[in-house]
Amino acid sequence: VLRKAGTAEDVLRHVPGIIDKNGNWEVFGRGAAIVYLNGRRLYDLTELDRLPSLNVRDVEVISNPGSQYPASVSAVIKIRTVQTPGEGFSLDTRSTYSYNSRNNFIEELMTGYRRKGLNLSFTYEYEKSHTLQNTKLDLAVSADTLWLQNARLRNTSVVESHWLQGQVSYDFAGKHSIGVKYSLDLLVYRKADRPFEAAVMADENLYDRLHTMTTTKGTDKPVHRLNTYYSGSIGKTSIEFNTDLFFNHTVDEEINNEISQGHDSRIFSTINSSKSSMTASSLSLSSPLLGGSLSYGIEYTHTNRKHAYDSSNTGIIASSNSEITEQTTTTFVEYKHKIGNGSLDAGLRYEYIDFDFSENGLHKPEQSRTFSNLYPSVRYNTKIGSTAWLLAYSVKTQRPTYLQLRSNVSYYNRFMRQTGNPLLTNQTDHSMSLVGIWKFFQFTMQYTDKRNAIIYWLEDEPDNESITLMRYRNQHSLKTFFTLVSVAPKIGPWSSQISAGMVQPWLTLSTYFGSKHFNKPIFLGTLDNTFSLPHNVTASIDYSFTSKGCSQNVYLTRTQSILDVSLSKSFFNNALEVQLKGSDLLYQKRDALQFYTDRVNMNQDSQYNSRHIELTLRYRLNVGRDKYKGKGAGQKEMKRL
Numbered sequence: 001v002l003r004k005a006g007t008a009e010d011v012l013r014h015v016p017g018i019i020d021k022n023g024n025w026e027v028f029g030r031g032a033a034i035v036y037l038n039g040r041r042l043y044d045l046t047e048l049d050r051l052p053s054l055n056v057r058d059v060e061v062i063s064n065p066g067s068q069y070p071a072s073v074s075a076v077i078k079i080r081t082v083q084t085p086g087e088g089f090s091l092d093t094r095s096t097y098s099y100n101s102r103n104n105f106i107e108e109l110m111t112g113y114r115r116k117g118l119n120l121s122f123t124y125e126y127e128k129s130h131t132l133q134n135t136k137l138d139l140a141v142s143a144d145t146l147w148l149q150n151a152r153l154r155n156t157s158v159v160e161s162h163w164l165q166g167q168v169s170y171d172f173a174g175k176h177s178i179g180v181k182y183s184l185d186l187l188v189y190r191k192a193d194r195p196f197e198a199a200v201m202a203d204e205n206l207y208d209r210l211h212t213m214t215t216t217k218g219t220d221k222p223v224h225r226l227n228t229y230y231s232g233s234i235g236k237t238s239i240e241f242n243t244d245l246f247f248n249h250t251v252d253e254e255i256n257n258e259i260s261q262g263h264d265s266r267i268f269s270t271i272n273s274s275k276s277s278m279t280a281s282s283l284s285l286s287s288p289l290l291g292g293s294l295s296y297g298i299e300y301t302h303t304n305r306k307h308a309y310d311s312s313n314t315g316i317i318a319s320s321n322s323e324i325t326e327q328t329t330t331t332f333v334e335y336k337h338k339i340g341n342g343s344l345d346a347g348l349r350y351e352y353i354d355f356d357f358s359e360n361g362l363h364k365p366e367q368s369r370t371f372s373n374l375y376p377s378v379r380y381n382t383k384i385g386s387t388a389w390l391l392a393y394s395v396k397t398q399r400p401t402y403l404q405l406r407s408n409v410s411y412y413n414r415f416m417r418q419t420g421n422p423l424l425t426n427q428t429d430h431s432m433s434l435v436g437i438w439k440f441f442q443f444t445m446q447y448t449d450k451r452n453a454i455i456y457w458l459e460d461e462p463d464n465e466s467i468t469l470m471r472y473r474n475q476h477s478l479k480t481f482f483t484l485v486s487v488a489p490k491i492g493p494w495s496s497q498i499s500a501g502m503v504q505p506w507l508t509l510s511t512y513f514g515s516k517h518f519n520k521p522i523f524l525g526t527l528d529n530t531f532s533l534p535h536n537v538t539a540s541i542d543y544s545f546t547s548k549g550c551s552q553n554v555y556l557t558r559t560q561s562i563l564d565v566s567l568s569k570s571f572f573n574n575a576l577e578v579q580l581k582g583s584d585l586l587y588q589k590r591d592a593l594q595f596y597t598d599r600v601n602m603n604q605d606s607q608y609n610s611r612h613i614e615l616t617l618r619y620r621l622n623v624g625r626d627k628y629k630g631k632g633a634g635q636k637e638m639k640r641l
Contacts, residue, residue: 001495001530004538004568006579006616008051008079013542014528015059016442016486016499018077023049027075028501028524029446029482030063030431031398034070036078043225043244044183046163048079050108050125052092052618054574055081063444064379064392064433067332067347068284068295071375071397074429087114091621100609102130102158117171119179125163132156132609137198139416140601142512143465148201149415157192161185176232183225190218198413209261212413214254221249237287240297246278256411268313272408275306278637292337295347301328301637309408316414320407322422325356328637334377342382349375351397357422359407367422373397390435398427400454404472417461418470425474427454440490445483453478455552458600468600478552479506497528505550512599522549522556536570557603558592577618584610 002011012018017028023045027033035042042048062076069076090113096106105128112121135153140146163186169179196212226245233239252272259265284297303326311317334347350373357367377394406420433446452474461467484501500523507518528542546560563586568579589610595602 001490001532001538003054003056004570004577004579005053005530005540006566006568006581007053008048008056010566011053011056011059012048012077012079014497014530015061015077016488016497017061017063017444017484017501025077027061027063027077028484029444029448029480029503030075033061033075033077034073036076038080044185049106050094050110050123051079051081052577052620054577054620057082063435063446064377064390064394064431066345066377066379066394067334067349067375068297070330071349071351071373071395072399074396074398074431087116088622089113092618093620094616094618096614096616098612098614100130100612101132102609104129104612117177119167119169119171121165121167123163123165126161127163128158128160130156130158130609133606134608135604135606138603139468141460141465141468142599142601143460145202145466146204147207147415147466148204149198150201151196151198151413151416153194153196153412155192155194158189159187160189161187176230178228178230180228181226185223187218187220190220192216196412198415200415206262208263210258210413210415212256212258212411214256214411216252216254219251219253221251223248237285240284241282243281244278246276248274248276250274254411258413260414266313266316266414268311268316270312270317270411271308271310273306273308274402276304276402278303280637289335290337292335294333294335296333297331299328299330301330302326303328303637305402307406307408317409317411317417321360322407323358324402324405326637327354328352339380340382342380345377345379345381347377349377351375364422369425371426373426373428387436387438389437390433392431392433392435394431396429396431398429398450398454400424400426400472404454415466416468416470421472424454424472425452427452427474440488442486442488443484445481447481448479450478450480452476453552456554456595458595458597458602460599468602475507475553480504493532495530495532497526499526500524503549503551505552507550507553509553509596511596513596513601516553516596518550518553518555518596520548520550520555522551523547536574538568540564540566553596555594555596556592557594558590558605559588560590561586561588575620577616577620579614579616579618581614581616583612583614587611 002014005011005014012025013020019026019028025033025035035045035048037047057080060078065073065076090111092110094106094108098104106125108125110121110123133155137151137153139149165181165183167179167181169177171177194214196214198210200207200210224247228243230241254272255269257267278301280299280301282297282299284295286293286295305324307322309320311319329352330349332347332349334345336343336345353371355369357364375395375397379390379392381388381390404420404424405422407422408419410418412418428451429448431446431448436443454472455475457471457473459469461469480503482501482503484499486497486499488497502521502523504521505518509516525545529540531539533539542564544562548556548559562584564583565585566579566581568577570577590607592605
């Protein structure tokens, strides 16, 4: 029934437990997920927006993945597409127009050629998009002076980009396949304006009124990605080999013009340059052993990231230059065997990481570290009557992103700045989960203990208590429990997906304001309805709800009620499809948060231009399944970069 939903992204939004975080996909209670398409790891998730829903065969969600996946992966989404017979030339074109607060466009052309074992394809996409964010901030800093700041922020941005991808693969001898794929991201225009109005109080007396205008322009170089692969088998042993290369260079030029009503005004500029390169190779094998299946493999990743931050006024914001070199070596082994009416899957993953950090040309031994860790996992699934059950335990890790590790400072005004924390260490997650399925009912519950959890943190600057720094830190332990129940009834032309869930956290922090307990649960619910109407017409009405509650050291102070509707019709035996969609019609998709840290309390309420209307025209000719079998290596590292 979801074949006319639009794209693969629209399909995922209807899968129980999957949450769309602005194009980054999460599994309820587990966090960020990696996505596979026909066995190939997607490092560019915008590919899901280019995949028509008509091509999707099925979606599998793994909420407690085994040792064959990276230790930093806590959830996996697998998508398989339909196999369309036929050879020769294929064509798929798409035009999308949407309006939120501005006009947005997507133009896409996909061509291909299939002949016996040969598969050629080329994709081009042009996109121009606008975003808008309106934010209210109330900040209290309890230092020698009680500093209060009431601020309003309006962030507008426009991005114009081109994306090209070419690939060739060949299947031969029935058991072997080789291929190469190259993609290029070209950001031709990127600009953001951020006016920031603030009234600052010192011990309840007006200290200043500030107007800070920040303009950012991006002059990014092309992003290059290259993948080569071999997939095949020798005897009863299957073999997968992948090599990936990644190159990226981004430059942000920022001008800050701050006008003070009661003190000196200031204007200064910064240039933020980041160069990233990555090489990764992986080899995975699988063989039958003692009536079961043994999987084993190795992966090596080498990353270099150079970061130069130049300030025109080092008295306000210091300049910095840093370089990170990281080498990761990984091996894994996993064994599966049937036991009675079920099967047992046990695995072990070993990761060795050599992290080297330099700042201003000097090696920093206190920030250069090595990690050597084992990550076990065990899963048992069985059938009891007409029900199926899965019990799983795993140890995973969450490594800080390079954004979280950065040392440069983003300027909001003279009282508020944002930076990273190069001293962050890896987070380790211990998880136990139980999944049950009966007919169209599905039940999930999971308990997770996150050790050294990476959380968002607010603190005053050591040399100036009036300045608030927004950064990250490690929290000793953060425990959560979640449960989710889903049903998917179908009555005549009506198909529904109904889900209800709860996330219960446990966290207590000692602050200047006393002990703060972040224990209030968050309740979530979805009601998705799809109607298959005569004359190839499909309509959908989807509603989701999120309650107030706690997440890490944050209290969500608003409920969210999101209503989406769509209407689609296909012509000429599904060759042409027209879809009209309205998103967030209640205009309730917003972030309202309250942070409590040591001596800083902040309330933030943000609203976006998420309410929009969208029209899509799509034409397809002889489009078949992509035969490219490269799975990629170092994909998690690409996401961190």
